[in-house]
Amino acid sequence: MDRPVDTEAPEPTEQDTAATGPAAPSRRAVIGWAGAGLALGATAAGSVAAATRQEEQPPGVDSTAAIPFYGEHQAGIATPVQDRLHFAAFDVITTDRAALVAMLKEWTKAAATLTPGHEIGRGTSGNLPEAPPDDTGEALGLPASRLTVTVGFGPTLFEKDGVDRFGLKARRPEALVDLPKFPGDALDPARSGGDICVQACADDPQVAVHAIRNLARIGMGVVNVRWSQLGFGKTSSTTPQAQTPRNLMGFKDGTRNIAGTDDKALADHVWVAPGDGQDWMTGGSYLVARRIRMHIEIWDRTPLGDQEEIIGRTRAEGAPIGKQREHDSFDPKSLPEDSHVRLAHPDTNKGATILRRGYSFTDGSDGLGRLDAGLFFLAYQRDARNGFIPVQTSLAARDVLHDEYTRHVGSGHYACPPGIRKPGEWFGQALFG
Secondary structure, eight states, X not given: OOSEEOTTSOOOOOOOOOOOSSSOOOHHHHTTTOTTOOOSOOOTTSSOOOOSSOOOOOTTOOTTSOOOOOSSSOTTSSSOOOSEEEEEEEEEOOOOHHHHHHHHHHHHHHHHHHTTXXXXXXXXXXXXXXXXXXXXXXXXXXXXXXXXXXXXEOHHHHOBTTBOTTSOGGGOOTTSOOOOOOTTOOOOGGGSOOSEEEEEEESSHHHHHXXXXXXXXXXXXXXEEEEEEEEEEESSOSOTTSOOOBOTXXXXXXXXXXXXXXXXXXXXXXXXXXXXXXXXXXXXXXXXXEEEXXXXXXXXXXXXXXXXXXXXXXXXXXXXXXXXXXXXXXXXGXXXXXXXXXXXXXXXXXXXXXEEOOEEEEEEEOSSSOEEEEEEEEEEESOGGGTHHHHHHHHHHHOHHHXXXXXXXXXXXXXXXXXXXXXXXXXXXXXXX
């Protein structure tokens, strides 16, 4: 990254079962015994989720450039999706409201400094030798890499174990519901929830990790990391003119995702509007995060024809079954009744539509030779009660992909406030004000 910037100065302006054996049975034969998995993701735009290779950058996108920090909406939502992710959920460990506010102010200054590619404070070498550096230093010399930092607040920030720690209970939006337990959920509490989340996306993994690491350092004594996730290979695109990414199951995803330039769709389905509820959320969005483990070994032994019926699209082209090209129009009722695309399609769910920004992950093996791999599913919407929840309810009820090949093991729901419009404002200012 570039020269150090003092944060006191004005900010820049701009647990699974897997079949073993020599061959895989057909999808119809395994329905009765491999039903531990859950939906690969509530893909309301009608395609599967996860990605194995970097999407071709859309014209004019410089992977080393800086994304403006200030704006009406937080960056990292409708922004063209970067290739790498570091996501962290934090627990607030203090009951001191003033300390929490002070930390959020420092986080905002740090985010405004990091996104254009600068170091925090006096950087890695500007301090006295006897003092720790202001910046952890691992991104020194790296470009901005389109870093975005997006912050959200979980239900437990407003009330936890019946206690209103920060006087925020009355300001919890009605839309920030506790997500229901869907059939087959196997959620690990250690990988779920959190008072505050931070999503750092960049085209360089070290830049994304650097952002989370420094925010965690700034928050020491106020917050602890509850859980975190690294992601690679974006699994959905907000730039439909670019090549559609593929997932760890080998299928294209993001064919009908909301475009980051589609202002009407964003207004209808992503951004919270005046009158939707708590005024402090106007211009913000609600994030659902789900860690979805794929039963890769079972999938890899499933016949191609069965895979395509399960998804509802051809593997090579990504065309809806019965069509020739990826972007051909289709009636979801023409697809198999239990196919993923049909069950996730807006027409099947009374128009429910979400903006997806998920990432693939591979976190080693589980000790039995099976990859701990899958999709870290991220979906933004105006209200999850009209977005993720109805779509996931549909998938959990009938989706073969859900039944046999995936399992939801982590979850979170967060209210992401509007953007920081100018220097001096800070994350959650309207909430705490």
